[in-house]
Amino acid sequence: MESLRVLYRGDLLLFLQHFHADRMLRVLLLTLSVVAIAHAGLCKPDAQNAFKVRLSIKTALGDNAYAWDANEEYLFKAVMAFAMRRYSSKSTTQISNVLLCNVTDRVSFWFVVTDSSKNVTTVPGSEVEAAIRMNRNRINSAFLLSDKTLQFVKIASTLSPPVEPSTPVWLIVFGVVLCLILAGIVFLVVAGIRQHKKKNKKSTERENLEEKCEVTITVENGIPCEALDLKAGHINGVFAADDERFTSL
Amino acid sequence: GFLIPYFIMLIAEGMPLLYLELAVGQRMRKGSIGAWKIISPYLCGVGVASVVVSFFLSMYYNVINAWAFWYLFHSFQDPLPWATCPLNSNRTGYEEECETTSSTQYFWYRQTLNISPSLEASGGVQWEQALCLTLAWLVVYLCILRGTESTGKVVYVTASLPYCVLIVYLIRGLTLHGAVNGLIYMFTPKLEQLSNPKAWISAATQIFFSLGLGFGSLIAFASYNEPSNNCERHAIIVSLINSATSIFASIVTFSIYGFKATFNYESCLNKVILLLMNTFDLEEGSLTADNLSEMKDYLMATHPQEYAHLSPQLKNCSLEAELDTAVQGTGLAFIVYSEAIKNMEVPQLYSVLYFIMLLMLGIGSMLGNTAAILTPLTDSRTIATRFSKEVISGAVCFINCVIGLIFTMEAGSYWFDIFNDYAATLSLLLIVLVETIAVCYIYGIRRFEKDLYTMTGRKPNWYWKLMWAFASPLLIISLFIFYLSDYILTGTLQYQAWDATQGQLVTKDYPGYALAMIGLLVASSTTCIPLGALVTFIRKRLKRES
Numbered sequence: 164m165e166s167l168r169v170l171y172r173g174d175l176l177l178f179l180q181h182f183h184a185d186r187m188l189r190v191l192l193l194t195l196s197v198v199a200i201a202h203a204g205l206c207k208p209d210a211q212n213a214f215k216v217r218l219s220i221k222t223a224l225g226d227n228a229y230a231w232d233a234n235e236e237y238l239f240k241a242v243m244a245f246a247m248r249r250y251s252s253k254s255t256t257q258i259s260n261v262l263l264c265n266v267t268d269r270v271s272f273w274f275v276v277t278d279s280s281k282n283v284t285t286v287p288g289s290e291v292e293a294a295i296r297m298n299r300n301r302i303n304s305a306f307l308l309s310d311k312t313l314q315f316v317k318i319a320s321t322l323s324p325p326v327e328p329s330t331p332v333w334l335i336v337f338g339v340v341l342c343l344i345l346a347g348i349v350f351l352v353v354a355g356i357r358q359h360k361k362k363n364k365k366s367t368e369r370e371n372l373e374e375k376c377e378v379t380i381t382v383e384n385g386i387p388c389e390a391l392d393l394k395a396g397h398i399n400g401v402f403a404a405d406d407e408r409f410t411s412l
Numbered sequence: 413g414f415l416i417p418y419f420i421m422l423i424a425e426g427m428p429l430l431y432l433e434l435a436v437g438q439r440m441r442k443g444s445i446g447a448w449k450i451i452s453p454y455l456c457g458v459g460v461a462s463v464v465v466s467f468f469l470s471m472y473y474n475v476i477n478a479w480a481f482w483y484l485f486h487s488f489q490d491p492l493p494w495a496t497c498p499l500n501s502n503r504t505g506y507e508e509e510c511e512t513t514s515s516t517q518y519f520w521y522r523q524t525l526n527i528s529p530s531l532e533a534s535g536g537v538q539w540e541q542a543l544c545l546t547l548a549w550l551v552v553y554l555c556i557l558r559g560t561e562s563t564g565k566v567v568y569v570t571a572s573l574p575y576c577v578l579i580v581y582l583i584r585g586l587t588l589h590g591a592v593n594g595l596i597y598m599f600t601p602k603l604e605q606l607s608n609p610k611a612w613i614s615a616a617t618q619i620f621f622s623l624g625l626g627f628g629s630l631i632a633f634a635s636y637n638e639p640s641n642n643c644e645r646h647a648i649i650v651s652l653i654n655s656a657t658s659i660f661a662s663i664v665t666f667s668i669y670g671f672k673a674t675f676n677y678e679s680c681l682n683k684v685i686l687l688l689m690n691t692f693d694l695e696e697g698s699l700t701a702d703n704l705s706e707m708k709d710y711l712m713a714t715h716p717q718e719y720a721h722l723s724p725q726l727k728n729c730s731l732e733a734e735l736d737t738a739v740q741g742t743g744l745a746f747i748v749y750s751e752a753i754k755n756m757e758v759p760q761l762y763s764v765l766y767f768i769m770l771l772m773l774g775i776g777s778m779l780g781n782t783a784a785i786l787t788p789l790t791d792s793r794t795i796a797t798r799f800s801k802e803v804i805s806g807a808v809c810f811i812n813c814v815i816g817l818i819f820t821m822e823a824g825s826y827w828f829d830i831f832n833d834y835a836a837t838l839s840l841l842l843i844v845l846v847e848t849i850a851v852c853y854i855y856g857i858r859r860f861e862k863d864l865y866t867m868t869g870r871k872p873n874w875y876w877k878l879m880w881a882f883a884s885p886l887l888i889i890s891l892f893i894f895y896l897s898d899y900i901l902t903g904t905l906q907y908q909a910w911d912a913t914q915g916q917l918v919t920k921d922y923p924g925y926a927l928a929m930i931g932l933l934v935a936s937s938t939t940c941i942p943l944g945a946l947v948t949f950i951r952k953r954l955k956r957e958s
Contacts, residue, residue, distance in 0.1 A: 221696040268695035319505065333485035337543065340481075344550045351557050355802055 205285050206264040206275045212288040214295075215316040217271040223312040231270045235306075236263055239274075242305045247276055247286070250294035255279060292318050415659075416601050417615035422655055424887055426619040428879035429844060431647035431872075432851060433625060437634025438643055439863050444628030445788060447635070448847075451855045453952075457944020458846055459788075462628035464937040465839050466784035471812050472831040473781065475819040476742055477548035477774040478541060480767050482524055483746065485544075487763035494519035495754040512915030514676070516751040520743060527910045528822040532923055535822025542820045549813040552778050556786065556805050570776035575657075577769035578664055584756065585667040594670020597735045598662065610898065616891055617837045622654055626840040626847070629784050639867045644876075668752040669744075673734035675755070680729035691722055742828070745770065782808065829907060830922075834930045838895065839937035845888040846941055852881045905930065 206213060216239075221228045229235070240261040247256040260279055266272040276286040295302065295318055303313055310320040440447035445459030486493050497510035497518060505511070510518040521527045528535045555566045585591055605611050624630055634643065678701075685699045692711060699707055708726075712719045753763045782805075789804055790796050796804075819828045851860055857877060865871050899905065905927065908917040922930070 217690065219696060267693035268698075269689060269693040270696070271690075271693055332489050333482070336485045336488055337481075337547065340485075341547055341550070344547065344554055347554050348550065348557065351554070351562075352802055355558070355800075359800070 205277060205283070206262040206273060208265055208273050210273070210275065210285075212285040212291065213273050213275045214288070214291065214318070215271060215273050217269065217314040217316060218306070218308065219312040219314075220270060220306075220308070223308050231266075236266070238305060239263065242302050243274065243276065246294045246298040246302060247291070250290070250297055414611065414615065415599065416606065417612050418618065418655075418658075421612070421615045421619045421887075422651065424879065424883050425616060426623055426625070426655075427647060427651045428876055428884055429625050429848065430623050430630070430651055431644055431876060432848065432880060433630040434634040434637075434643040434647055435860075435864055435867075436847075436851065437631035438637050438639060438641060439867060440631075441635050441639075442631075444631045447631050448850070451850055454945040454948050455846070455850055455854075455941075456948060457941040458843060458850070459628055460944055461839060461843050461937050461940035462626065463785060463788055464940055465836050465843070466627055466781050468831065468835040468933060468937070470778065470781040470785060471815050472819060472828055472835065473774070474548045474552065474778055474812065475545060475816055475824075475828055477551070477771060477778065478544040478816075478820070479524065479742070479746060480770040480774060481544045481547055482541065483750065484764065484767040484771065487760055487767060490760065492750075492754050492759050492763060493523070494750050495759070509912050509915060512913075514751065516747050516754065517915070519750070520747050521910050522912075524746075525825050526822050527825055529911065530909050530920055531823050531826045531907070531926055533823060537817055538820050538822070538824075541824075542817055545816050545820055546813060549809045549816070551775060552782060553805060553809045555775065555779055556782050556809075557802055566779065567776060570772040570779075573772050574769045577765050578661060580765065581664050581668075581762075582660070584762070585664050585671070585752075588667065588671040588752065590671045590674025591667035592670060593674050593731065593735065594666040594668070595663065597670065598666040613837065613891055613895055616887075617840065618658075620840050620844065621836075622658060623651060624780070626843040627780075627784055629780055632784075632787065640869070642868055642870075644868070644870070644872065665744075665748070669748055670735070672748050672751050673731060675751070677729055677731045677734050680727060684726055684729060687722065687725060691718060742832070826907060826909065826926075830926060830930060831933070835933045835937075838934050841888055841891060842938050842941070845885060845892075848880060848885050848888070852885075857881055 204210075208215070218231070220231065237258070240258045240263065243261045244256045244258050247260075256276065257279060260277045261274060262277060263272050263274045276291055278284050278286050295315055299310065299320065303309055306313055436447055436451075440450050442450065444462050445456060448455040448458045494516045497506035497515045499505070500507050507518070509522060513521075524541075526535070526538055555562060620626055637643070681701050681704065685701075685704065688694065688707070688711065689696065689699055692715065749766055750763070753759050753766060756762050785808060786805060789808070790801060799807075818824060821827075851857070857880065861871055861877070905922050906919050907922060909920045910916075911918045
């Protein structure tokens with residue numbers, strides 16, 4: 164009888180244990196499903212604090228493009244979690260906090276970041292945006308993409324400012340050419356004036372010489388001056404007649 | 413498509429008239445005003461009209477050199493300033509105006525010209541452009557300072573350098589993607605374009621400009637030739653070389669034009685494809701240029717509301733439309749080439765080469781124009797005895813520079829187009845018509861034939877006589893009729909204005925005072941001819957009475 168009672172008690176214990184495990188499992192399943200449904204509600208297109216991401220892998224990489232699959236999604240979740248941790252510098256964001264949904268062939272999807280400390284809420288969009296902005300470079304390079312090919316719709320990327328020199332380059336070149344041209348003009352004008360002056364001096368010298376010779380002729384009365392050659396057509400008739408006086412030999 | 417009117421005009425118009433002007437100059441041994449006086453005293457107005465046209469030309473032509481300088485100075489940067497759009501104020505994207513058009517057009521219309529939306533909104537003088545214009549006039553002054561002797565040496569450089577650069581560009585241009593499209597466009601005849609008188613008028617003006625007919629410079633140069641010079645052979649050779657150079661240059665231009673059009677067409681297609689892919693979340697690579705139209709129909713059928721929402725942004729891309737957008741004359745030279753250059757390797761080198769070539773060509777033309785103005789001034793006793801050569805040239809350059817500041821205002825480009833289209837075209841036609849009629853009918857074609865025989869020892873054959881007496885005058889008269897009928901049919905004249913919001917050119921009507929200016933331009937040169945005849949008539953009458 165005793166042995167039977169022991170056996171019966173063991174069965175009962177076993178049965179009780181079994182019954183407990185079953186209930187635990189059921190509760191666990193229940194909470195999990197509740198959480199999942201709640202989370203699914205959090206990630207929807209145009210949900211609050213949700214962002215759309217668009218990747219153009221083939222445009223960026225061409226033949227080296229990788230296919231978008233569950234592993235890439237996991238990487239994305241990991242990178243987002245990293246970005247959130249780095250931004251808020253508290254290590255509470257887990258990979259499971261990042262939820263993806265509505266993945267299309269384009270490769271575009273929506274994602275939210277949930278807050279594990281508070282129940283079933285999402286991190287405000289402004290925080291997520293700031294985290295992405297801060298770590299944009301790291302996020303891009305994780306996927307071998309750029310700002311243009313990994314687009315966060317609604318988050319505009321700041322473009323790098325163009326390099327502006329202190330003085331515009333064109334003014335420098337303009338100044339150089341201007342100085343050269345002005346130098347050329349001044350040189351030519353001065354040379355022209357000098358030539359003009361030389362010509363003037365020569366003609367006045369010539370005039371002076373001619374005047375002197377005229378005086379000489381009238382004084383000397385007949386001896387021809389070399390300067391007489393300058394004046395064409397001023398042949399003194401006396402000399403022409405003089406030649407004729409002598410008979411030719 | 414332009415080639416057919418061009419060749420017809422060359423054979424019917426260019427060669428005979430070139431021969432005529434060279435022969436007149438060689439026979440009369442005087443410049444344009446003197447030569448026409450010999451042919452008939454009542455025709456002294458023809459020479460004056462040529463000088464007036466040259467004056468208008470020199471007023472506006474140097475602005476092109478100013479723009480070439482501007483681009484040349486900006487070519488020394490990396491990257492080229494017209495290669496990328498500038499950022500907008502909060503650095504989230506590019507400037508809106510630059511987004512709607514391309515960066516090269518933005519650089520031309522906004523940063524170079526700073527163009528206003530219409531002719532009425534004049535705006536102020538752009539100091540950068542004014543500086544470049546002053547520099548351009550200083551360069552011209554430097555070259556004409558000493559008169560024809562210095563001009564002759566400069567022309568060696570300005571005439572040979574462009575050929576070298578063109579060869580470099582020919583090789584580069586033909587290897588560009590899409591160049592073939594431009595070449596096909598150039599060589600296919602477009603019959604409906606032939607019925608448009610504008611094409612014929614531009615072909616005729618092109619011939620006149622490139623050969624220099626009607627400006628009086630040919631007569632002046634020919635008067636220095638020996639009387640026994642074979643001007644018939646010279647005329648044919650010069651016109652053929654001239655046309656060959658024009659075709660060579662246009663092959664280069666059209667190959668680059670084809671490249672630009674293809675590039676724009678493909679980027680337009682890519683924009684549409686991207687927009688459709690993003691809106692409908694389609695897989696990358698599913699939409700290509702080939703299946704675009706079928707996919708569009710499919711999407712329209714399956715998602716009608718979203719497609720309708722999107723359709724205003726979807727532009728219809730067409731290569732033909734891109735090739736047909738003949739950007740206005742000077743804009744073509746600056747926009748098309750700078751667009752092509754920015755996509756080449758070492759763009760700074762090509763850019764510098766190209767704009768130096770443009771400058772050489774422009775300054776060469778300017779030298780011819782200013783020589784045409786200065787020769788009568790230096791020949792006239794009253795002015796030449798009082799002022800020296802340098803002072804006269806300086807005064808001419810200074811006056812033209814000050815007037816040219818109009819073209820540096822915000823609306824300056826529109827005024828430039830007015831001068832470009834109307835200052836020389838109609839007047840040149842009239843001058844050349846009067847020249848031909850004078851030689852053939854007033855002087856007498858038999859007398860002219862005899863003169864040529866005594867000069868060169870050969871008579872002009874029936875082809876030349878036919879052209880001079882009948883074909884050329886008839887062609888010019890018919891061009892006149894076309895032009896006037898075109899004006900009457902369209903009512904008022906229109907121009908292309910830049911719309912910053914749309915990022916393209918729109919057509920607008922000229923305001924009243926612009927039309928008055930056009931009338932003044934045309935009238936002032938054409939009325940010289942009858943006025944000259946009238947003045948001579950009155951003088952003779954007074955002489956007879958006294």
